Amino acid sequence: MDVISGWRAAPGGLPAPTPAAADPTELSALADADLELLLTIRHFELSLLDLFGRGQLNGTTHTCLGQEYVPVALRPLIGEGDHIFSNHRGHGHYLARFADPAGLLAEIMGRQGAVCHGVGGSQHILRDGYLSTGVQGESLPVAVGVALHLKRAGQGRLAAVYIGDGTWGEGAVYEALNVAALWNLPVLVLVEHNGIAQSTATEHQMAGTIADRAAAFGIRHRLVTSTDVNVIRAELAPRVTEVRLTGRPLVVEFVTRRVGPHSKGDDTRSPEELRAIEGQDWYRRYARHHPAQFQRLDLAVREQLADVVREVTARPLSTWTEA
Amino acid sequence: MDVISGWRAAPGGLPAPTPAAADPTELSALADADLELLLTIRHFELSLLDLFGRGQLNGTTHTCLGQEYVPVALRPLIGEGDHIFSNHRGHGHYLARFADPAGLLAEIMGRQGAVCHGVGGSQHILRDGYLSTGVQGESLPVAVGVALHLKRAGQGRLAAVYIGDGTWGEGAVYEALNVAALWNLPVLVLVEHNGIAQSTATEHQMAGTIADRAAAFGIRHRLVTSTDVNVIRAELAPRVTEVRLTGRPLVVEFVTRRVGPHSKGDDTRSPEELRAIEGQDWYRRYARHHPAQFQRLDLAVREQLADVVREVTARPLSTWTEA
Amino acid sequence: MRVVENLNQALRGLLDEDPSLFLLGEDIVDPYGGAFKATRGASTRHPDRVLATPISEGGITGIAAGLALAGDRAIVEIMFGDFLALCFDQIVNFASKSVTMYGRRVPMRLVVRCPVGGNRGYGPTHSQSPQKHFVGVPNLALFEMTPFHDNTATFSRMLDRGEPCIHFEDKILYTQRMYRGGRVDGLLRYDFVGADGGTARVRVEDPDEAEQVVIVPGGLANPVLAAVRSLFLAEERSCLVYVPSQLYPFDLDPLLPSLRRAGRVVIVEEGTAGGTWGADVAQLIHQKLWRDLRRPVRLVHSAPSVVPTAPHLERGVLVQESTIYQALRETEDA
Amino acid sequence: MRVVENLNQALRGLLDEDPSLFLLGEDIVDPYGGAFKATRGASTRHPDRVLATPISEGGITGIAAGLALAGDRAIVEIMFGDFLALCFDQIVNFASKSVTMYGRRVPMRLVVRCPVGGNRGYGPTHSQSPQKHFVGVPNLALFEMTPFHDNTATFSRMLDRGEPCIHFEDKILYTQRMYRGGRVDGLLRYDFVGADGGTARVRVEDPDEAEQVVIVPGGLANPVLAAVRSLFLAEERSCLVYVPSQLYPFDLDPLLPSLRRAGRVVIVEEGTAGGTWGADVAQLIHQKLWRDLRRPVRLVHSAPSVVPTAPHLERGVLVQESTIYQALRETEDA
Ligand SMILES: Cc1ncc(C[n+]2csc(CCOP(=O)(O)OP(=O)(O)O)c2C)c(N)n1
Ligand SMILES: Cc1ncc(C[n+]2csc(CCOP(=O)(O)OP(=O)(O)O)c2C)c(N)n1
Ligand SMILES: [Mg+2]
Numbered sequence A, B: 001m002d003v004i005s006g007w008r009a010a011p012g013g014l015p016a017p018t019p020a021a022a023d024p025t026e027l028s029a030l031a032d033a034d035l036e037l038l039l040t041i042r043h044f045e046l047s048l049l050d051l052f053g054r055g056q057l058n059g060t061t062h063t064c065l066g067q068e069y070v071p072v073a074l075r076p077l078i079g080e081g082d083h084i085f086s087n088h089r090g091h092g093h094y095l096a097r098f099a100d101p102a103g104l105l106a107e108i109m110g111r112q113g114a115v116c117h118g119v120g121g122s123q124h125i126l127r128d129g130y131l132s133t134g135v136q137g138e139s140l141p142v143a144v145g146v147a148l149h150l151k152r153a154g155q156g157r158l159a160a161v162y163i164g165d166g167t168w169g170e171g172a173v174y175e176a177l178n179v180a181a182l183w184n185l186p187v188l189v190l191v192e193h194n195g196i197a198q199s200t201a202t203e204h205q206m207a208g209t210i211a212d213r214a215a216a217f218g219i220r221h222r223l224v225t226s227t228d229v230n231v232i233r234a235e236l237a238p239r240v241t242e243v244r245l246t247g248r249p250l251v252v253e254f255v256t257r258r259v260g261p262h263s264k265g266d267d268t269r270s271p272e273e274l275r276a277i278e279g280q281d282w283y284r285r286y287a288r289h290h291p292a293q294f295q296r297l298d299l300a301v302r303e304q305l306a307d308v309v310r311e312v313t314a315r316p317l318s319t320w321t322e323a
Numbered sequence C, D: 001m002r003v004v005e006n007l008n009q010a011l012r013g014l015l016d017e018d019p020s021l022f023l024l025g026e027d028i029v030d031p032y033g034g035a036f037k038a039t040r041g042a043s044t045r046h047p048d049r050v051l052a053t054p055i056s057e058g059g060i061t062g063i064a065a066g067l068a069l070a071g072d073r074a075i076v077e078i079m080f081g082d083f084l085a086l087c088f089d090q091i092v093n094f095a096s097k098s099v100t101m102y103g104r105r106v107p108m109r110l111v112v113r114c115p116v117g118g119n120r121g122y123g124p125t126h127s128q129s130p131q132k133h134f135v136g137v138p139n140l141a142l143f144e145m146t147p148f149h150d151n152t153a154t155f156s157r158m159l160d161r162g163e164p165c166i167h168f169e170d171k172i173l174y175t176q177r178m179y180r181g182g183r184v185d186g187l188l189r190y191d192f193v194g195a196d197g198g199t200a201r202v203r204v205e206d207p208d209e210a211e212q213v214v215i216v217p218g219g220l221a222n223p224v225l226a227a228v229r230s231l232f233l234a235e236e237r238s239c240l241v242y243v244p245s246q247l248y249p250f251d252l253d254p255l256l257p258s259l260r261r262a263g264r265v266v267i268v269e270e271g272t273a274g275g276t277w278g279a280d281v282a283q284l285i286h287q288k289l290w291r292d293l294r295r296p297v298r299l300v301h302s303a304p305s306v307v308p309t310a311p312h313l314e315r316g317v318l319v320q321e322s323t324i325y326q327a328l329r330e331t332e333d334a
């Protein structure tokens, strides 16, 4: 097991979050484009919670507050020819790939211009090689099938699959890993280990570690504890290339934190725990470390998103013809 | 990973069987009762194949030829209060628990006195704490549930589950191991790793090793390569006691060989491979090492079984009232 | 009292009374108390028997079956009925089969309960009505929560059967109120018919006057009642409504006299078209009442489609009160 | 030619012709060639596209869905139809839903094929007829192998639909012969009706003379034909038999004129009682032909029971030729 820059995850659960004051590592300065993307995801998610609060959204949605940096770091490493399988907490994954907040918001609100005409909603999105669906674990075998196709095409493309720590409860994950390893398929498993599944802490749902679960199938595993986009990107780039060249699977485990609720208003973690987690949030830390750039872009992105919300909200309802 | 007396299993598959000539270890002398049980299972299975050959059985059946010593070694280690979950290749497991060839044969032949009135047949048996069923992997979660019950009862009883190497393909296995480890339940997983699943060699169906799959959940693993009942028993006794005392799961992996076909007449292994495997068969080896005892009991058991076959075949058909 | 509160009381009461009863499911322990809060408070009182599990629907159903096999009783909460798909093998091939496939009766006291249905904007994988897929499994009984049936009685009945049961719970119904005392409102009265009072009978006036009979599981009982009410107020046409607690095996006998009298039957359900529960009940009715029916049993169900997320699209697919009203209004016989 | 040989030719031919077609399943490669030998020879010719998998029914169905999603075509063999229970989620919640739940049509060229049915003494978990559990899934089509339908045509049709399909294959039928040239034997002739010649029509004499019509999937076609033959020889009573290749969605239209003429319909299937495919077809018929029927559609199916292992018990549960004969003989209308 390789560890990128930072502490090791404890078996099963995560270590208790470090209090804000500690702010262990300074986040490096990001290119404007990266910071903009990070902020776009952040303000997209905040807008959703706000819309829910104002009774303008129905159904449910899962925001990725606190985890935005994962897809942003991966963005240049995963190309257009690659497939991405996302999950219920997928807005960041989508925005990092398509930079299309209006299309996604329209999907969530069921308005004209919705990526999937409002049929799929927040967690069922298909666009080019990007797919999400709402049943945990179900897409891992599917990704293996896509990887089999890609391997045969022989152009070094891969199938990346995002899953959470809780999703390792599903048997489908293991059936898929076994075949990916047996058949040497270019599957890149991206684990967002945020220490919780809905309301259940990882130590109450996972025995052993994700590293050992990869090892069980002879699959390489890489632990990422950094929240720094530049650091993560630099360290993962050669690993992802290796997946392309060898056509073999890799599990990357991101130790991360869910800053917001599971969906909306359903966070049962203690105020202290939440405060500690907020102290680790890249958003606050980056604001402190790089105030000038942050304030300039944060304001701009807020305004952009506010415009998107206004514009999409004013659209007529989506239409669905191809049932 | 602990290894009991013998060579280590290669990742995934088994090493090629040693040719008969080598006959690496001398089998120790067994108590008459143990040898009798071994031979009972052997001749029971041979009788079945014979009955099939003569068109007297229908349906299908899976004999445990070559693997008889596993349940015989475990017999005194698993008590009446323990639960046993068997699988499709379960005649040896049943006979080691109940010494009831007539009841089992009647079940397979659908005659009066059948353990399950002929409804279940070869692979669906329930008697006291013993259960088998025909869907691979399905009984592992069930065993975890039983272990939860037993742990709460607090009398040191356990749930033992037999599975083959191929059955590690099923996701249910991992869902069960995770919970068994998380909740510290007395589940004893008995893996009969015979290097093959139906027609598929283990290296074509399993990536990594069983040891690492247990480790993935923080579950202890014990490799048994010996085929000597006394040796296995002595070495496993403290381990099984530990499961009772700690109430925690254990995976025991028996490296073994399927001497016969998967069911009947469906063996696609090469003649050389089969010859080598036969050379490792405890039956032939024990006959060579302990000829006097062997011949005495072998003959007696053959006759007993022939009587059972005659007697059961003559019985009227089973009746089923409690549907 | 809201229906989910009645359910919650039932679960807690049963746990209090029976030390061999377990409750398993994802996120069911306090303070979360389950995605729909049905189990709130249960784990605090019974931490050793109310267990939050990993995300392993198939596995936990198997674990519950193991408890049942060992003589305990178990209730499993599957967070969304859609995920019953992951338990299909354990329910159909293990738990149900074990009752009879070993040649003698093996009691399996196991209930799998799950929220079902749409109109919540949860999307195609969180809005289904999977009842139909489980109809006709030997030794598996299907129940559905209703605003009439006290859940304590229903769960006792299910656990006492000695056969696995699935309890379907409409998500919208959770938040609606339980009916009590024989009155739905100023207009509609109800009582119970059948063994164990298994089926609620709701009517405007004298049941013998009803020109048609509606059979509807609990999930759509309220929209049906609303449609029946409107039809009566608008046209003084009177329907008799049956709301069974047990969907399968379905006990038609207590309903026969009134079906025969009316000669017109409508079955309403939320499941999408094709192979529905209603088609199976219709088959029973056609066999038994062939000469008495004025027209074939009419089925009202959702379109043959995935359930879309956006509310305006979802309404177009799922049975609505207006769909039911239209169906009840159509008078002409075949 | 035996039916399994025709199937084998079909699979091999399709693999030869289409370099994007994959075949996945347990133990399907040579020399074993699958538990029922349907895939024999396929892997030798196409080792890179005919792949033996681990024992992971759910997983390999998902993998096949992934291939389909990427634009390939895939056929999965599930060794026994009973194990479809393990693929329920991938089939129902992923592969089928993907066709429409993303708001536009996504072709999913995927066939799951599996042996089904009993009378082989394989016992309760290896003998089921699980068709009914998959009826009414949006964008999932169900087919059943018959001794009339060339499997090359059927598989092409399924793969061209762009929707997942399940192909049910009766185990007994594998070893029986394919019919060719419009004749079953000296007595029974057949032709095809419907789009793509989807349904075989078998009769003794002039189809217009038939006093009743039997609809039967391929698995029980031969027992039905035997019963029809006996009934004709014993009593000169004539039946018309329809054997559809596609079970769901079911195309009733081509059958309507003859159903109307006869006014008596029997649907025969091996599935156990309750929520059967036949009940759904009966509902269609009752809606469309209410005034023309002399009696309700009669369903012939197995008992509501697990399928026991011992042959004498199994016969008591499963539909037999004699059961069918009895049903066809009963003349009195309702
Ligand atoms: C099969 C299945 N079971 C349960 C759910 C309900 N559910 C949605 S998200 C979630 C928690 C997932 O946890 P994790 O994988 O850690 O991802 P996170 O939410 O933390 O990002 C659950 C239980 C589901 N969507 N699918
Ligand atoms: C879910 C399921 N899939 C497939 C089968 C068919 N099957 C029966 S035994 C077997 C091989 C099992 O291999 P293994 O676990 O190694 O046990 P062994 O036969 O070697 O004892 C298979 C594929 C089954 N019974 N259940
Ligand atoms: Mg998580």
Ligand SMILES: [Mg+2]
Pocket: B164, B165, B166, B192, B193, B194, B195, B196, B197, B198
């Ligand atoms: Mg094996």
